[in-house]
Amino acid sequence: MFTSQSSAAARIAKRRLLRSSTARRVARRAVSTQVEPPPAGGHLPGIATSKFLRTTRDAALRTPGITWRDDEHGAPVREIIGGRETRKMNVYQAVRDAMSIALMKDDTAVVFGEDVAFGGVFRCTMGLAEEFGRERVFNTPLSEQGIAGFGIGLAAMGQTAIAEIQFADYIFPAFDQLVNEAAKYRYRSGGQFNVGGLTVRTPTMSVGHGGLYHSQSPEGFFMGAAGLKIVIPRSPIQAKGLLLSSIRDPNPVIFMEPKILYRSAGTYGFMASSEAFPLTCIGNVVEQVPIDDFELPIGRAETLTTGTDLTLLTWGTPVYHCETALSMLANPPPSLAKHVPASLRSAKVELIDLRTILPWDVETVLESVKKTGRLVVVHEACRTAGVGAEIAAEVQKKAFLKLNAPVRRVTAWDVPTGLQYEKFVIPDAIRILDSIVETLAY
Amino acid sequence: MLVHFHESRVLPCRVALLGVTVWSVSKARLLPSRHRPGACARDATWQRADALAALQEAVAVGLEHSITPEDLVITAYRCHPFAVMRGGTVTGVLSELLGRQDGMSHGKGGSMHIFTPNFFGGNGIVGAQVPVGAGLAFALKYKGKAASAFALYGDGASNQGQVFESFNMAKLWDLPIVFVCENNKYGMGTSAERSSANTEYFTRGDKIPGIQANGMDIVATSQAVKYAREWTIAGKGPLLLEFVTYRYGGHSMSDPGTTYRTREEVQRMRSTQDPIRGLQRNLEEWGVATEAELKAIDKEAKATVDKSVEEAKASAFPKEVDLWTDIYYKGTAPPFMRGREREEVHHY
Ligand SMILES: Cc1ncc(C[n+]2csc(CCOP(=O)(O)OP(=O)(O)O)c2C)c(N)n1
Ligand SMILES: [Mg+2]
Numbered sequence: 001m002f003t004s005q006s007s008a009a010a011r012i013a014k015r016r017l018l019r020s021s022t023a024r025r026v027a028r029r030a031v032s033t034q035v036e037p038p039p040a041g042g043h044l045p046g047i048a049t050s051k052f053l054r055t056t057r058d059a060a061l062r063t064p065g066i067t068w069r070d071d072e073h074g075a076p077v078r079e080i081i082g083g084r085e086t087r088k089m090n091v092y093q094a095v096r097d098a099m100s101i102a103l104m105k106d107d108t109a110v111v112f113g114e115d116v117a118f119g120g121v122f123r124c125t126m127g128l129a130e131e132f133g134r135e136r137v138f139n140t141p142l143s144e145q146g147i148a149g150f151g152i153g154l155a156a157m158g159q160t161a162i163a164e165i166q167f168a169d170y171i172f173p174a175f176d177q178l179v180n181e182a183a184k185y186r187y188r189s190g191g192q193f194n195v196g197g198l199t200v201r202t203p204t205m206s207v208g209h210g211g212l213y214h215s216q217s218p219e220g221f222f223m224g225a226a227g228l229k230i231v232i233p234r235s236p237i238q239a240k241g242l243l244l245s246s247i248r249d250p251n252p253v254i255f256m257e258p259k260i261l262y263r264s265a266g267t268y269g270f271m272a273s274s275e276a277f278p279l280t281c282i283g284n285v286v287e288q289v290p291i292d293d294f295e296l297p298i299g300r301a302e303t304l305t306t307g308t309d310l311t312l313l314t315w316g317t318p319v320y321h322c323e324t325a326l327s328m329l330a331n332p333p334p335s336l337a338k339h340v341p342a343s344l345r346s347a348k349v350e351l352i353d354l355r356t357i358l359p360w361d362v363e364t365v366l367e368s369v370k371k372t373g374r375l376v377v378v379h380e381a382c383r384t385a386g387v388g389a390e391i392a393a394e395v396q397k398k399a400f401l402k403l404n405a406p407v408r409r410v411t412a413w414d415v416p417t418g419l420q421y422e423k424f425v426i427p428d429a430i431r432i433l434d435s436i437v438e439t440l441a442y
Numbered sequence: 443m444l445v446h447f448h449e450s451r452v453l454p455c456r457v458a459l460l461g462v463t464v465w466s467v468s469k470a471r472l473l474p475s476r477h478r479p480g481a482c483a484r485d486a487t488w489q490r491a492d493a494l495a496a497l498q499e500a501v502a503v504g505l506e507h508s509i510t511p512e513d514l515v516i517t518a519y520r521c522h523p524f525a526v527m528r529g530g531t532v533t534g535v536l537s538e539l540l541g542r543q544d545g546m547s548h549g550k551g552g553s554m555h556i557f558t559p560n561f562f563g564g565n566g567i568v569g570a571q572v573p574v575g576a577g578l579a580f581a582l583k584y585k586g587k588a589a590s591a592f593a594l595y596g597d598g599a600s601n602q603g604q605v606f607e608s609f610n611m612a613k614l615w616d617l618p619i620v621f622v623c624e625n626n627k628y629g630m631g632t633s634a635e636r637s638s639a640n641t642e643y644f645t646r647g648d649k650i651p652g653i654q655a656n657g658m659d660i661v662a663t664s665q666a667v668k669y670a671r672e673w674t675i676a677g678k679g680p681l682l683l684e685f686v687t688y689r690y691g692g693h694s695m696s697d698p699g700t701t702y703r704t705r706e707e708v709q710r711m712r713s714t715q716d717p718i719r720g721l722q723r724n725l726e727e728w729g730v731a732t733e734a735e736l737k738a739i740d741k742e743a744k745a746t747v748d749k750s751v752e753e754a755k756a757s758a759f760p761k762e763v764d765l766w767t768d769i770y771y772k773g774t775a776p777p778f779m780r781g782r783e784r785e786e787v788h789h790y
Contacts, residue, residue: 009483023590074539088747099711105595114630114632115630115631115632121630127556139632139636139637141598141601141632141637141638142568142598142599142601142602142629142632143569143601143602144602145602145603145604146601146603170568171622172567173567173569173602173604174604211551211552211553211554212551212554212555212566212654213554213566213567246596353781369647412780413765414777415765415769416532416550416769418541418549418551418760418765419549419550419551419552420542420549420550420759420760421550421760421765424765425765
């Protein structure tokens with residue numbers, strides 16, 4: 001695992017590891033035969049050419065579930081796509097575009113957070129202060145609990161409050177405000193008050209070298225907080241449509257943006273990236289994004305590929321790792337070929353992007369699992385009490401007799417994400433392939 | 443004062459050493475890698491060497507010089523000088539920056555998380571270290587020790603609610619703690635004026651008295667700390683101590699530090715306020731040391747650091763088994779920690 005291992009103990013440990021399952025042997029060898037260390041986020045041959053990215057105008061305008069919102073309140077919605085334009089955007093530009101539309105159309109909307117008036121560390125608010133004024137797009141002091149509470153107050157006054165928490169790892173100081181105040185506001189006032197205008201945006205998931213406090217995926221911690229919604233987009237179109245929906249949803253929403261997807265492949269410096277390390281992006285996650293105002297549905301998963309043999313469920317960054325795993329399953333590279341039984345290569349896997357974590361789309365997932373009889377859930381957060389645990393429990397209850405294999409979870413290990421261990425902790429395409437093979441062969 | 447410094451030749455030595463640590467490492471070694479396109483994983487590790495303390499050395503060195511090993515220190519992520527002076531080594535720090543086995547946290551912490559027995563880290567969550575500092579101080583008082591806790595935080599951190607919560611507890615229970623605000627004028631890209639309604643950080647403790655000192659002058663920092671330590675040890679309760687200093691570099695290795703302030707400002711601070719050059723000038727003027735002597739110290743420090751860089755680079759990567767250690771106290775861990783699958787579950 002680590003190049004410098006040479007002691008006898010390390011050799012024994014390695015041998016012990018190598019004695020484990022076939023697929024794991026594959027994973028080891030695949031890694032150890034590489035000359036260069038894998039890039040941040042692992043090898044993702046398919047991401048720039050991901051077939052889930054809508055890179056033409058026509059494909060973009062036909063995004064499933066899209067609802068156009070180009071008219072003022074009350075006017076009929078135009079369903080026609082003719083005459084609509086798209087522009088090439090990556091995720092951070094799409095996020096910015098959504099906020100720009102929200103600020104333009106809604107006079108009560110304000111955007112605030114640490115350094116957001118300068119564009120924020122990931123550039124998602126670039127130029128918004130200049131465009132809409134510093135009284136609407138402003139920096140806050142460094143105080144996450146304060147930011148959340150302040151946003152709750154604003155929202156309680158009927159305003160649209162769009163807060164940024166600089167990293168999902170720093171949402172914990174705001175945890176109390178979000179779970180005890182925002183989530184319960186409506187309930188505890190017997191419906192007299194609500195903070196539906198609150199949206200908290202925050203960059204999430206790993207980038208390969210974030211270490212303890214720049215790698216976490218805290219969506220699971222909020223899952224039991226009824227009253228909140230949690231949304232995680234996978235691409236520019238999804239980011240824009242889902243963020244506009246989140247901003248307008250009459251409930252407080254935590255919108256988590258996978259930061260490794262923000263920009264095209266490369267490593268970026270400060271104010272174009274993160275506060276304490278350069279942002280490394282894994283691929284050209286670029287789409288033609290409709291420039292009009294549109295929304296995508298919250299609470300609804302999207303089926304990306306249909307299949308009958310196994311359901312692969314994920315959200316955010318791992319969508320692309322799953323895509324890679326599926327292409328390896330169908331066409332294993334020579335180094336993997338002998339570990340992927342030929343009989344499994346033609347398996348039809350149904351890949352679902354969950355998109356909304358709370359409330360999650362039980363119906364779509366169940367329908368799929370009842371058809372396929374097998375479920376693998378992939379997420380970057382740790383396994384114990386992660387989102388996958390809830391999904392597995394629900395699925396085994398509702399589809400027990402339809403299951404042909406135990407529900408399998410591919411997740412981070414139950415350890416903190418130490419800097420040097422990150423690439424081993426976060427699941428990658430090989431781990432996913434491994435679980436698919438074992439679940440299919442169960 | 444002069445005699446004081448003269449007696450302690452180790453001090454300028456340390457100042458120089460730290461200065462060079464920061465300079466030679468951050469400039470000569472780290473910056474070039476930042477500009478290399480297509481940085482590979484190894485470079486990325488170098489780039490993690492964020493949050494250096496260049497131009498702020500006088501705070502760390504002055505503080506350490508006026509306290510004893512019984513006193514306790516806790517700070518945020520600008521922790522490298524403390525880690526070296528409170529019992530660590532330059533190699534240990536650099537190895538940690540590289541995420542190596544010889545790192546002071548065995549590569550598990552990284553740049554922001556470095557500890558020694560009387561230095562409670564290296565803390566990455568802004569403001570979180572301050573109430574922890576109050577706990578340290580309570581323990582000192584409880585045990586009847588004639589020692590103080592020093593909790594350091596930035597001008598940006600000073601706006602976190604838990605900092606004020608700590609002030610209240612410390613005054614309520616008269617804890618022997620000095621809240622040290624390193625006001626380096628910026629919290630990432632936001633200047634103090636834009637983040638704080640009151641930028642006189644030494645006045646923000648309500649009933650806790652405060653003093654402000656020049657954080658760019660080692661004489662001032664060490665004297666201020668001496669005073670503060672005596673105050674708390676005399677049982678007078680907590681004290682606020684603001685050091686006015688300046689963050690020379692960007693916030694981190696990926697921040698050029700020039701998008702939200704002018705190059706002229708940075709240059710002016712460097713040419714007029716550099717605490718190391720200031721100290722050198724004074725030592726020469728006062729006849730404590732000659733230019734040649736100081737140059738020799740500098741050279742020696744450079745050599746030490748160069749050697750440490752090589753040692754750090756040669757250090758092994760963390761051990762596989764350590765992925766599972768230090769999560770729970772040895773022997774009290776749950777029977778196993780989950781891996782991705784059955785074979786990877788770690789049994790203690
Ligand atoms: C709770 C939390 N929020 C945000 C961050 C990101 N962050 C790291 S350092 C920093 C600025 C801190 O400024 P200051 O306290 O003045 O310390 P300085 O860096 O100037 O020494 C921010 C916002 C963090 N690490 N923790
Ligand atoms: Mg500061």
